[in-house]
Amino acid sequence: MNRITELFKIKYPVIQGGMVWCSGWKLASEVSNSGGLGLLGAGSMHPETLLEHIHKMKKATSKPWGINIPLLYPETDKIMDIVINEGVKVVFTSAGNPAKWTGLLKSKGITVVHVVANSKFAKKSEEAGVDAIVAEGFEAGGHNGREETTTLVLIPQIRKVTSLPLIAAGGIGSGKAMLAVMALGADGVQIGSLFAASKESSAHDNFKRRIVEAGEGDTALIMKKLVPVRLLRNEFFEKITGAEQSGATTMELMKMLGKGRPKKGMFEGDMEEGELEIGQVSALIDGIKPVSAIMRELIDDYRKTKEKIVAGGIFDF
């Protein structure tokens, strides 16, 4: 038992990251049923869709679960109304100012966690009154911090400025990595890519297969003139990076990007023109598995790694 399992009343300190187009009620409920904390990803849901997922979620699990809400979307007000009216107990906010919503959510008895990529926002989150922080490193999929700080460097940095419960994210796809970030000072982990490729993920099968096929160097953080985002290489990726390398302006890049590319890629399965958000750790993912198997392997690997360290031997000097 640690501060993260206590805070959320879960068995393992494993949070399934709320992801656009991947984490609907099927994935999130299965993670919660397997002893982790499942999160609905509100970032790709209109309010009415979110409401539907909340209702299905309530039927699918009696275990704790939550919702991830990126604060940059125009419908955030409506989303927050729904969350409060439906009695959702856990909210992860990201991509915005933690001061804006934390107070209201806390006043309704909701556990609030904010996702950060630097210590400035970790401090802001603590001041805003959050219950825990997710620190997400450069290797993570999707939108990412401008500092490009990797998880290995980020966790000690965040640990220096706050004593709040800390969840590490970015690059975590095994029990070994889970133990590694906990040795660095994290109390738990948030895992995205591994669950994006799971059987219960709502992502298109084409996308899941591409995650499994991905090798080293097949993702990169691009669109730094807009909002940096880690994507799998495809035709769209090559077009954008080609334009970036020849000095395209922000406006030109926005025009090339257009709208709806994440849906086109991850949900509709267009592997060339869609935006495919996934972490570097995709290079280590070797199959599309059910959540229950992913969780079992993760915890087994964590325990075995811990036993090795406890046994000493090669770890003793």
Place this chain on the structure above:
Amino acid sequence: MNRITELFKIKYPVIQGGMVWCSGWKLASEVSNSGGLGLLGAGSMHPETLLEHIHKMKKATSKPWGINIPLLYPETDKIMDIVINEGVKVVFTSAGNPAKWTGLLKSKGITVVHVVANSKFAKKSEEAGVDAIVAEGFEAGGHNGREETTTLVLIPQIRKVTSLPLIAAGGIGSGKAMLAVMALGADGVQIGSLFAASKESSAHDNFKRRIVEAGEGDTALIMKKLVPVRLLRNEFFEKITGAEQSGATTMELMKMLGKGRPKKGMFEGDMEEGELEIGQVSALIDGIKPVSAIMRELIDDYRKTKEKIVAGGIFDF
């Protein structure tokens, strides 16, 4: 005791990275005297300078030590002659093809280690007959791999393709990080930035102070059209990245770069026009300390972290 301490006959599995303009005989001998493996950085030494450092090194320590030789320099042939004639026992090669020199060095009884940033070169290194591999992640200072794979993701990738003794590099500045990468499958660590800022480093004091002052986001991997390199932000950095963002060609960038910038910055102390190679972990370095203190703190922190894991509690579930 583990495979790395056995291979080099050292007390702690801590290698001091061979760095241009920072790691002369004073730094390397002190690391070896403190129980790690000190490496002379041949990358910034003409053959006659290297010879002088080797002679001083032999007087300064009776412990094992070695030399790091980047294979991209024109004087590599002469450097190898010196290494063999002087009876140097350990050579780390980097930035080149491991097949080229490993056979000759091994035939002279030299322990050979190659530095890689992806599993393709890890396999090549094994085929070439090296004794161990350094896997260096995106967060490391100086020249870096094109895949931008972070240490957290890289170590498991390399561990998948080779069973050779494995040394993790990039982002390691504490005993916690040391234990973290060993949990991932590494047998030891190579540390650069922390030693670059040490009292015994041959770097200019201006550079050491800048390392200590550096905060989050103060380094970045740039010059990707040439050879990617992680540098501290300064006037030169801004000029280059400005040119990159407006689509400068490789030729234009090479012209802006010119020659001798690493020496100008790191050795001569020009903090604005010099090239300042350092890792992301510089944000966590809080003082210019003697090597003996750095090593003591590192090992103490490692042991304390290990004890916490052994004690269980928050690590048990």
